[in-house]
Amino acid sequence: MKIKKRYRILIVILSLVVLFAAAGVVVYHGEWWYPIGQRLRAYPAPALTPTEPQGSTTLWKFADLTAQENVTLSNNLLLVNSEHPLPEGYTPDLVEYNGAKMHPLMQEPYISLRDDVQAATGVRIYVASDYRTADEQAAILADSAEGIAAEIGCSEHEAGLALDVYAPYFGGKNFLRSRAGRMVNEICGDYGYIIRYPVGKEDITGIDYEPWHIRYVGAPHAAVMMDSGLTLEEYIELLQPNAWYRTGDYLISRRAADALDLPDGWTSCDISPDNTGYYIVTLKMN
Ligand SMILES: [Zn+2]
Incomplete structure (x- = not known):
């Protein structure tokens, strides 16, 4: 049976309306499509370069370090989960x-x-x-x-x-x-x-x-984690105890409280327990 031309046009228009409405519903529901995009996202390796700090160092006593100006003793990197209660x-x-x-x-x-x-x-x-x-x-x-x-x-x-x-x-x-x-x-x-x-x-x-x-979690850690798709659990695991890492103007190291030999020349320092037995030291070098 031959469909009249005007009906064909009507069917095309109706199909387009339904299609646009469906697309609109999907676009509206960001909670549907945004997580799919997140799962498919290809993340680059974390922007952390293992490094050997150059120049002189000072071996700090914990209390002396935290009493310095420009030093914050925070809990920024405290890992809190079912295996690591407060x-x-x-x-x-x-x-x-x-x-x-x-x-x-x-x-x-x-x-x-x-x-x-x-x-x-x-x-x-x-x-x-x-x-x-x-x-x-x-x-x-x-x-x-x-x-x-x-x-x-x-x-x-x-x-x-x-x-x-x-x-x-x-x-x-x-x-x-x-x-x-x-x-x-x-x-x-x-x-x-x-x-x-x-x-x-x-x-x-x-x-x-x-x-x-x-x-x-503070800078620069948050940007490193978000840019590389790492959880706090994965990030802390990545930081090998006593190694130094550079990211931008920052030097980062995960250390025991009695191993605070820090390179000189930092302008600010944050020290945070990670709740796994170490402190994470974040030095801003400029
Ligand atoms: Zn919450």
Whole structure:
């Protein structure tokens, strides 16, 4: 049977409408396609060059080093997971910003990240969850399915080092529906934050994909991890004890507390326990 020309045109138009509508639905659902892109992404090797520092060195006593000006004793690189609970007696250093409690070093980078995302997308992000006490973590754990919330004492929220962020109307996995949410996932490494529970790394982190949970680890570590697709577990494992690594203006070394022989000439130094028995020393050399 011959279809009349006008019906053929109608069928073509209707097909196009359905096709565009379907494409629109898929594009809208960033929480569908963004993780697929993340899984398929080919990451370069981490930008860490093993190096032998040149020139003079000083063997520091831990207390003398941490008493120096331009030295921060942080918990930036503290590994917190089910195998590495928070150290006994850990008390987080906290400031409160807009009602959200976080480590003091996180505040300025968070404000910069939020403002830059807003400038680019017109959407402001907010904090849904910040520091949690052990009791608050216990309440969340009781309400969550397995693999969603960390055990008590094993949450970065208890460490005061993590924030759960959202865009208005787009929280949780739907954060990825918003351009602001995807942008946070793309650029947080430049602000000292990592997506701590990436897609495809659930077997390493022990936690399901959480594109909304940002963890502060500081510069330059966050950029190295995000650019090379490494989790904090993999990054710490990569740093061989007592070896030195260069990335940009920074020298990094994972050392025991009594092996702090540091090259001279640094302008700032951060020292953070990694919760595996070592400290990670980050020297800015310029
Ligand atoms: Zn979280």
